[in-house]
Amino acid sequence: MAPGKKITARIKRTLPVKGPQAPTLSELMRWYCLNTNTHGCRRIVVSRGRLRRFIWILLTLSAVGLILWQCAELLMNYYSASVSVTVQFQKLPFPAVTICNINPYKYSSMKDYLSELDKETKKALETFYGFSEGKSKVRRSVDEWNSTGSDFFKQIPLLKFEDFSKTATDLRSGQKRKIEGSVFHKDSSIVNSGDSNDIIGFQLCDANNSSECALYTFSSGVNAIQEWYKLHYMNIMAQIPLETKEKLSYSADDLLLTCFFDGLSCDKRHFTRFHHPLHGNCYTFNSGENGTILSTSTGGSEYGLQVVLYIDEADYNPFLVTSTGAKIIVHDQNEYPFIEDIGTEIETAAATSIGMHFTRSRKLSKPYSDCTETGADIPVENLYNKSYSLQICLHSCFQKAMVDSCGCAQYAQPLPAGAEYCNYKKNPNWMYCYYRLHEKFVKEQLGCQQICKDACSFKEWALTTSIAQWPSTVLPSVSPLRTDLANLMVFYKDLNERFISENPANTLVILLSNFGGQLGLWMSCSVVCVIEIVEVFFIDSLSIVMRRQWQKAKKWWNDRKRERPGKPPQADNLERQCHDNPVCIDEDLPTFNTALRLPLPQDNPLPRTPPPNYSTLRLETAFTEQLPDTLEVGQH
C-alpha cells in the first residue's frame, strides 16, 4: 500500500464520519436532524413512539409551510409606500398667471380672412332657421366684405337631415341629396328621428375615396354650427403666419388696464406674451423669463396680483366663441398653460377673487408606482418646450399620430420637426382624417392614454373663486364700459405650503428583520440554517445519490468483467462501516418498550465480534437521557 493511501485510510478511521460521508440518505437525514439548529427536526428523531414522531413531522412541515407563506407575504408587501404630509409656513414663490381673452382675435381685423366663412354661416342660419341679422343693433354688417373666393365651404357644407331616411338638404343649393357612407354616432343622436327637431350636421368624406364618408350630427344646431365653424376656422388660420396672427390679436395694452402686485404697481413689462393657437395672445405674469421669480411673503388679497382687464365685447367673433370674459390659468413657470382645457373663466362686470392654496406632491417612481420623473422614459416626443406633464404627453401623442396618419399637424398644438399645419389647399383630406383620429383618441384606441404616465412630482394650486359685482353702480365714470371690464385678484390665501410626499414604507433592514422574526418564530431558524438546509438537502444528498450510482456502476462493470457470480460484499461493508461510525446507529432507536421487548444483543449475536453494547459508548450521540434504560437492558 502506498503511504498516501495509508494516511487517508487512517484519517478515515480516526475521524468521525459525518454529514456527506453518511452512507445512505436516511443516515444523512438522521445526522441532519440531530445536528441542525432548527427546532422541530431534532424533535422528530428524539421523540419516542410513532404517534409523537408523526405529530412532530407534521408540525415541522407546517412550520416550514407557514414560513414560506409569511415570507412571501412580506416580500409582496415590500413595495408599499407611506405618505407624509408636511405643512410649512414660508415665503412662497408666486406662480405664473396666464391671462387670455376668450376671444382670440379682434373680429374687426379678421374680416379679410373670415368674411367668406361668416357669410356662409349666416346663409346657413337663414336657410335652416330663418334667421336674418337685419334688425341687429350696432353690429357691423358683414355683407360689405368682399369675398376672396374659396370653394372649400361648398365641399363640406352644413346639412339638414329631414328624418333618418337618407336625404339631407344642402345649405347652398337648397337641394335634397342623398347621403351615402357610414353614419357616425348611430346610438346617440340618431334616435332623435321621430321628433319635430331637425338634425343638423355635416359630412366629411375621404377625398381619395368618396364612398367613405362620416356623418357628424348634433342634437342642437348651436353645437353643429360651432363645430362646423371651428373646422373651417382652423383651416383658414393654419394658413396665416404666426407674426400676422400675433398682430391680429390683442396687445398687452389692449387687454391689461391696470396691474398691482404685492401692493406695488406693475405694467406690461411684467407680462410675457404667449401665443395660444385657440386663444390668441395670452399674457403670462411672472413667467420667470427674465430669470427672476417673484414671491410673496404675505398672504391675502392685498398682496396678490390685481389686474383690471378690458374685454372688448363688441369685437367678439360671434360664431367661434359664445361666452364673454377672460380665461386665466395658474401654473408653474415650467409648465405649459393648457388654457382651453383647464382654464378658469372670469366674468365681465365682476370682481373675481381667486384664493390659492399651494400643494406640492411627490410620488415614488418605479417600482412603487407607475409614474415618470422627467418624461424621458416615455416614447412620446415632448413637443412643448416645457417640463413634462400628462397633458403635454397626451397632446404630443395625438399630434404625432396626426402627422403620421394625415401627413400634417393639427392647428391647436405645436409643430413637430419637419411637419406643417394642415390646411385645405395642401391636404384636402385632413379634416376627415382628423375627425377619425380624434374619435379614436377619445375612445382610447390610439394608445396614448396607455403610453402616457403621470408625472411623479407636481405642483398644484387649488383655487377658490368668489365673485362680486364690480364696479359698483355708484361709480358713474366707468359705467359705459361696465360690461367690458373685469377685475381679477389672484392671491395666496395663506402661505402654508402643503408637501405630500411618499416614502418607502419598508426598507431592506425592516424586511430582513421581519424575515428573521418569521424564521425564528416558527422554527428558530436563521440564515445559517438555511445554508445548512442547502448543504444537506442539495449538495450532500446529491453526493450520496451520485456515490450510490457510481458504486453500482462500478460493481456492474466489475461483474461484467469477471463474468462470475460475485458474493454480496455490500452488507459486510455496511456493517463494518457501522462499527467505526458512532453516528451509525440502529434504525429504530431503543425506546423503553422496545428495549424491554427485544433484548437484541442477546438473541441475535452477530457472527463477527459483537459490537460493544454499552450505552456509554453512545455518549457522542444526543441520547444521554436514554442511558439508564439501555444500561439495564444490557444487564439483563
Added chain:
Amino acid sequence: MNLKKYFVRALHRLQKGPGYTYKELLVWYCDNTNTHGPKRIIKEGPKKKLIWFFLTLLFASLVFWQWGILINTYLSYNVTSSLSIGFKTMKFPAVTVCNANPFKYSEVKHLLKELDRLIEAALERILQPALGNSSENASPPLDLRLWHQIPLVLIDEHDKDNPVILDIFESNQAAGGNQTTVGNQTACSHQGSDNCTYRNFTSAAQAVTEWYILQSTSILSKVPLQERIRMGYQAEDMILACLYGAEPCNYKNFTQIYHPDHGNCYIFNWGMDEEALNSSNPGAEFGLKLILDISQQDYIPYLSSAAGARLMLHQQKSFPFLKDQGIYAMAGTETSIGVLVDELERMGYPYSDCTNNGSDVPVKNLYSQYNTSYSIQACLRSCFQNHMTEICGCGHYMFPLPEGVNYCNNEDNPGWAYCYSSLRSSITHRQICIDSCKETCNDTQYKMTISMADWPSEASEDWIFHILSYERDMSTNVTLDRNGIIKLNIYFQEYNYRTISESAATTIVWLLSSLGGQFGFWMGGSVLCLIEFGEIIIDSLWITVINVISWCKGLKQKRAQARSPAAPPTVSELVEAHTNLGFQHEDAGALPRDEALPPEPGTPPPNYDSLRVQPLDVLGPDSDAETE
C-alpha cells in the same frame, strides 16, 4: 366500551414520554428543549445554576411583556392612510340637473289659486296694516279653511315673558305701533290652541315663504305622482343641447327622477341601464356640455325665490340628495365645473365602523326602491321617515314611503305638522338615527372648481337664441332670453383623483414577525418550543394520572394488606439517577416505589426502573402494536 378502549389506547400512546416522575420530566425537558436558557440551568454548577435560573425567568418574563405590548398594539387595529393624486381613466360622475322651480306655474295655477289669494291678502296685511280693511272688502271672501290649520301670526315680544300673539286676519288693529314686528308661523297639534308651537322668523318674507311651502306641499301631495311629473319640466323642454366628449347626446340619455323639492330631475350617466361612461382625458373638450332652459317666467312666485338650475355630481347608482349637496348654476352664464374625484377607502370591520353595502345596518333603506346603493344620507332619511310613520302615522312628503303608509296631508292627519316639527327638533330621535347609520367604506366625493363667464356673448346671442328657440318651439321668433338659459361644462381636471386609502398599520404578518423576533432575540425560541412546552405539560398530566391511579391502588392494597412499604427514595437520589450516568439504583439497595405494583408473594421485588412501566400493562394489551 369501545370508546373507552380507544381512549385508553390513545392515552397510552401519549404516555411514551421521556420520564416517569416530574423531576425526570423536568430535567429531560431542560436538557432537550430548544430554548436557550433551561439547558444552562442543569448543565452548570450550583451557583451558575441559580444565575441561569433567574436569567431564564427574567428573559421569559421579558418575552411575555413584549408579547403583551405587541398583541395589544395589534388588537387596537390602527390604520395608516396613504394618499395618491394623479390622473387616470375614471368613470364620469353621474350628473343630476333640476330646475330650481318644481312645477310650471301655468300647470299648477288652478290648484294654488286659493293659497295665492290668501298669501296676497296676508302680505297686504303685513305690509299695510292700516289699510287692510278696505282692500279685503273688495276681493271675494277668502277660504279660511287652509288658514285655520296653520295660521300666520304676529308675535309682539316687547314683553319677553308674555308675548302677545295676534292672528293676522283676526286682529284689525294689527300691531301698527310695533317696532319689533315679527312674522310668525304656528303649528297647532289640534284645534284646541293649548298645544301649539310657534316658529319665529325675524323677517316676514322668510315666514311667508316657509308657510307657503308647507301649505303648497300639503296641497300638491294629494295630486297623484303621474300628474305631478306632468306638471313639472319635461326633458325635451329643459335640455336643449348636450355633447359628451366628441359625441352628441340628447335628452334621451337622461334618466328622469322625481324629486319632491325640485320636481322632475334628469340624471346623466346614472349607470342604471347601461354602462357608466369613462373619461380618459382631462379638459373641457372631453367633458359634458349642456345647454339648459329653465323658463324663468313660468316660476311659482312664492315657492322658489332663487332662479337657476340645481345640479349635483354623484356616484353612479347613488341617489342624488340635491337639497343637501346640490349647487346652483346661474342663468345667462356659462358655468365650468372642473371635477376632482376625492375618494376615501376605509378598511372595514374591525378597523373602522363602516359598511360596504348597508346590509348590516338596522335601518330599512327606503331608497332601495329606486335601486340605488346605500349611503349615509339615504340611511338617515329612511330612519327619520320610519320614525315619522311610527309616531305621526303618515310619511313626510320629502322622503320615500314605506309600504302601506300614505303621505301626510292636512285633511287626514290634521296634527302632522306639529308632530313633524316636534320630531325634527327632538335630539334623541336624531341621535338614534345617527347611531344606527354607518358610513360607507368607500366614500366618493366630487370636488368642484367652478368658474363662470357670461353666456351668450353679446356678439353671438342673436343667432344662439334664434337657433335654440327655433329648435324648441319651431318658431322664427326669439322665445328665449338671457334669463332662461344656462350653459354647463363639466369635465375632469388635470389631476382627476385624490385617493386616501387606509391600510392596516399592523397586519398579522407584522405581528408574527415581531413575536418571533422578540422570542428569538431573548430566548432563541420558536413556536415549536411552545409546543414542546405543551408536550411536557401533557406528559406531566399523564404522570399525575398514573400517580393518582397507583396511589389509589396503593391505598386499596394498604387497606387490604395493612402493610406499608419501605421509605420512598429521597429527592437527591432521584436527581442523581438522572444526572449521573453511572448511578445504579442497586447501590441504594431495595428501592420499592409506591407506584410500583406489589410483587407477587415470594418473588423478590425487581429493582429495575424498567419495571415501573408495569402499571401500564394493566391498561391494555395494545403495547405490542407499537413496540416493533
